[in-house]
Amino acid sequence: MTQHLAAPATPDSATRTAWWRDAVIYQVYPRSFADGNGDGMGDLQGIRARLPHLRDLGVDAVWLSPFYASPQADAGYDVADYRAVDPMFGTLLDADALLRDAHDLGLRVIVDLVPNHSSDRHDWFRRALGDGPGSPLRDRYHFRPGKGTDGELPPNDWESVFGGPAWTRTTDPDGTPGDWYLHLFAPEQPDFNWEHPAVRDEFRSVLRFWLDMGADGFRVDVAHGLVKAAGLPDIGHHDQLRLLGNDTMPFFDQDGVHEIYRSWRKVLAEYAGDRILVAEAWTPTVERTAHYVRPDEMHQAFNFQYLSTHWDAAELRAVIDGSLAAMRPVGAPATWVLSNHDVTRHTTRFANPPGLGTQLRTPGDRALGLRRARAASLLMLALPGSAYLYQGEELGLPDVTDLPDEARQDPSFHRAEGQDGFRDGCRVPIPWTVEGPSYGFGTGGSWLPQPAGWGELSVQAQTGDPASTLELYRAALRVRREQPGLGAGDALEWNAAPDGVLSFRRESFVCTANTTGAAVRLPVPGRMLLASGPVRVAGDEVELPADTTAWWAV
Incomplete structure (x- = not known):
């Protein structure tokens, strides 16, 4: 079959x-x-x-x-x-x-x-940079002074998910090095300050x-x-x-x-x-x-x-x-x-x-x-x-x-x-x-x-x-929509199964999944609805091939 x-x-x-x-x-x-x-x-x-x-x-x-x-x-x-x-x-x-x-x-x-985070091209961020230190718009992001003698070090040791420091230093409108801003991702993605x-x-x-x-x-x-x-x-x-x-x-x-x-x-x-x-x-x-x-x-x-x-x-x-x-x-x-x-x-x-x-x-x-x-x-x-x-x-x-x-x-x-x-x-x-x-x-x-x-x-x-x-x-x-027991809910009943096989029941539905590299034989749970690969049913026994899942109505 x-x-x-x-x-x-x-x-x-x-x-x-x-x-x-x-x-x-x-x-x-x-x-x-x-x-x-x-x-x-x-x-x-x-x-x-x-x-x-x-x-x-x-x-x-x-x-x-x-x-x-x-x-x-x-x-x-x-x-x-x-x-x-x-x-x-x-x-x-x-x-x-x-x-x-x-x-x-x-x-x-x-x-x-x-x-x-926003883009660094977002109007808020662009204006915050253009206004320079003390701009109220900087409070909507995480601007901080750096550490070190001249603020040359990031404000803390956080790293970006994309790699490297999670901070980038700004340049003030007069051309001098300024504060740093936080970006947990790319420098083009400054983090919002959600306390604001x-x-x-x-x-x-x-x-x-x-x-x-x-x-x-x-x-x-x-x-x-x-x-x-x-x-x-x-x-x-x-x-x-x-x-x-x-x-x-x-x-x-x-x-x-x-x-x-x-x-x-x-x-x-x-x-x-x-x-x-x-x-x-x-x-x-x-x-x-x-x-x-x-x-x-x-x-x-x-x-x-x-x-x-x-x-x-x-x-x-x-x-x-x-x-x-x-x-x-x-x-x-x-x-x-x-x-x-x-x-x-x-x-x-x-x-x-x-x-x-x-x-x-x-x-x-x-x-x-x-x-x-x-x-x-x-x-x-x-x-x-x-x-x-x-x-x-x-x-x-x-x-x-x-x-x-x-x-x-x-x-x-x-x-x-x-x-x-x-x-x-x-x-x-x-x-x-x-x-x-x-x-x-x-x-x-x-x-x-x-x-x-x-x-x-x-x-x-x-x-x-x-x-x-x-x-x-x-x-x-289609089967998921029509078969009783599929979809919403939080209950399933595990069935006994050989090592490497998952078998569970949900109302009148059974799912069997063979995660092993070899075929396994199981008792036929009911009428087969669907399978991810060829499945052979002989009498009251089913041979479930390697890496195959089958759905059954019971």
């Missing part, structure tokens, strides 16, 4: 209440999704044209990475104007039309919000601007970073970058952030339609992550612990149990994610030996990676709560690991320290057609080079092929 593939369904999320508790949310990275004007860069017009693909896929919502006016020092995460669309992506009228088109198709839209009331007022206004436009929610970038410890104390460690996300830091996960999100939740409550807040919060433990989704704060938080878990049954079960247990007391849904715009696609991660990290420059065993990725995706979509998909994973896209250095645009790649800087590999524009300019991405090439043969993985090539990854995702989202 081979896997059964169901037809895609039209999402009904536009009429569901608390839709976010079991939503499947699709991340669009605008510059790499679809190019509507032929300049080689994805844009809002291109996204509008491809929205039917997302409807047919069966997702509930679209999350748009930043499209604000920006110098693009960090792919739009350096915002110069939070109420304007960057011309490379279109206009506010394009954004309005995209929101309307998505809603007409039954899709909700979540926009990225970047509140930890004007900053808090400004972002409540920005929330209302996009909610008035029709946005259904916000993914909050660096949600854990807004508040810094009083006095900006030294850390004292020489390996700060290795501690990020694993230890308490004076600039991340400070308790003061929660007051901010409680005030934002009140803003959302002013609007009809069940709008949501989603936290990108890197914390030392999943229990700390749960603080962001208490009933009066955000609705969801990304589960980065799950994303970084190896394809190993024991590790996966521990993270699944820990995630559900942490979210249960606060009444929030767990979330699950395998890929995004900052990490190597899971098709490539699972193609390589474990322990190499989440940014790789090696393709590994691609057949193995795809087989594991398909199995991991079915496992993820069977878990209680909400799931996030990254554009192109429904095509089984691997990372492009052999991009020439001169083509790379990730700012961390060009710095001597910090993040590995191989994020461009997961940002290569996705293929829509088998042939043609940039495989259907647009008529003017693509801003990152696409590999030869990219068209073989395109939407056109995979549509209608029952063995394709695209049709597997379409079927999985």
Whole structure:
């Protein structure tokens, strides 16, 4: 018996209440999704044209990475104007039309919000520099005098996530060296001072601007970073970058952030339609992550612990149990994610030996990676709560690991320290057609080079092929919507299973996942709904191949 593939369904999320508790949310990275004007860069017009693909896929919502006016020092995460669309992506009228088109198709839209820092081209920061020392606008950022005889040393020992000091020294209007300003990321991204009331007022206004436009929610970038410890104390460690996300830091996960999100939740409550807040919060433990989704704060938080878990049954079960247990007391849904715009696609991660990290420059065993990725995706979509998909994973896209250095645009790649800087590999524009300019991405090439043969993985090539990854995702989202026990909730019952195999039940549904490199035999749980690879059922026994997941109705 081979896997059964169901037809895609039209999402009904536009009429569901608390839709976010079991939503499947699709991340669009605008510059790499679809190019509507032929300049080689994805844009809002291109996204509008491809929205039917997302409807047919069966997702509930679209999350748009930043499209604000920006110098693009960090792919739009350096915002110069939070109420304007960057011309490379279109206009506010394009954004309005995209929101309307998505809603007409039954899709909700979540926009990225970047509140930890602005661009150094933001009007506040430019004026603060131009006014010089003593400017009230400098209080909206973290300006400090340096240490040393002539202030030549940074104010403290904090390091940038992108490498090097987290401080840059300014030049005063008279040409002399001046104060330093804090930037936890690139120097072009100065951190806001969230103790200043004007900053808090400004972002409540920005929330209302996009909610008035029709946005259904916000993914909050660096949600854990807004508040810094009083006095900006030294850390004292020489390996700060290795501690990020694993230890308490004076600039991340400070308790003061929660007051901010409680005030934002009140803003959302002013609007009809069940709008949501989603936290990108890197914390030392999943229990700390749960603080962001208490009933009066955000609705969801990304589960980065799950994303970084190896394809190993024991590790996966521990993270699944820990995630559900942490979210249960606060009444929030767990979330699950395998890929995004900052990490190597899971098709490539699972193609390589474990322990190499989440940014790789090696393709590994691609057949193995795809087989594991398909199995991991079915496992993820069977878990209680909400799931996030990254554009192109429904095509089984691997990372492009052999991009020439001169083509790379990730700012961390060009710095001597910090993040590995191989994020461009997961940002290569996705293929829509088998042939043609940039495989259907647009008529003017693509801003990152696409590999030869990219068209073989395109939407056109995979549509209608029952063995394709695209049709597997379409079927999985259809079954997820129709099968009792899937989606929302926080309960699952583990079944006895051989080492390396996960088996759990949710009401009348059973998921079995073999993470080992060899086939295993199991009692048939029921009627097979779907499988990530060929599965053979003989009588009352099923042979589950290596790196394969199957869904069953019982």
